[in-house]
Amino acid sequence: MTAETETTTLTFADFDVREEIVSSLAEKGIITPFPIQAETLPIALAGNDIIGQAKTGTGKTLGFGIPALQRVAAPGTEAYQNLPSPGSPQALIVAPTRELAVQVAEDLKVAGSQMGVRIATIYGGRAYEPQIEELTRGVEIVVGTPGRLIDLHRQKHLVLKNVNIVVLDEADEMLDLGFLPDVEKLLSYVPEVRQTMLFSATMPGPVVSMARRFMTKPTHISAADPEDFGVTKKDIRQVVYRAHSLDKDEMIARILQASGRGRTIIFTRTKRQADKLADELISRGFAAGAIHGDLGQGAREQALRAFRNDKVDVLVATDVAARGIDVTDVTHVINYVCPEDESAYLHRIGRTGRAGQKGTAVTFVDWEDVPRWKLIDKAIGLGVSEPVETYSSSPHLFEDLDIPKGTKGRLPRHKRSKAGLEAEKLEDLGGPEDRKPRGRGERPRGGSRPRRRSQQGSGKTAEDSAGSKERSSAGQRRRRRRRRRVSGDSSAS
């Protein structure tokens, strides 16, 4: 037997995972650890700190969830009786959004179903009482979003002084949503001697520096997403154009009328670009919605649901916000601006061409981004180092993308068949801001549209940029103040 085949036949039992967990997972057909789990388990089960670079879909949840389950003392055991305060939380898992918290708690409940470990899910936008009652009855593991966790700690319902395992899940999304100060506050409430595991799809500077401050000799583990690489060239038609900022909206409006065009994701660099483009497309008759980190949780979920349920078929998104989009039949991905690097490029275009289907990826490169595009092109070996200058009227645009001749930049009335974003219910879940997503029908028709100075092509990202400015602590403070005022609940989701 080769080393390779040996690895593939290892089961969770081979990693010293407790029998109850192994058998609960086996009932769900989870038998062989994914690579991130195989790497994480030995280190985490030994109580060491971990920084895991992994995103949803890699199996990271069980990577930290199994060690958390296994290292807490469950009621009925001797270790539980010997705890300083039985029933007070021993593990704290912090997630940026309600849906992630719920998903993580569900995975843990499945894995721990035979252990008697109590898991509480604590998030905002819901009544306090049931969560308080659950904490009062006693729990071993708490999974929650930062705002509500802090609230309940302040109200003395959530006791954190006996926590000895902390997991920070999707740390980069917490950064993007402005929650890092809240996370740091939570870390200051738990004992210094503890195990800390941090998971993040990307490792921006503030996440790395937080890890440095709050972790002890962490081991770095990284899980590549097989969807990002390899398959891309085979299933995805990739076209790259040097485009002019003032013509991009018109080009997109024509591309959106290409034959066979179905669900489409358009990536922008900034939140404001996402809002502005969604507005523009709606005014041209398309069923579009925007999704980005400044929208409240309810608004983000509304846009995602509308996209999944086919009420809108164009989603304009920033990178981080797009991470939760798990839709297999996206036919087109459009990069409104050249992505940061090859990994961002591959990740974005990997949203199409999934599950054996064909996809099309269109990338606009501004003049000033040509050098960056050249690096991406070289890294992925696409062979388009000099993207051809292209206008909305260029014949090759129509030919490359199967756009019917004579197509203009407005969707003809008889083709406007989608219900639009407003057809999807907006739940008030609170969030970074109580802002609604942009959707069809929100702006008075025929009225004057608020004029915003165009950022396109300027190379500047202004206050809505994905860069450092929007993450300034002043900005975060402002956002949080507004959030509290609006919802009366400082919780994240």
Ligand code: AMP
């Ligand atoms: P995650 O990245 O943790 O959200 O996991 C992605 C999905 O993979 C979840 O639905 C898990 O239930 C599933 N999963 C996790 N680990 C395994 C495994 N070792 N074998 C099969 N499925 C798994």
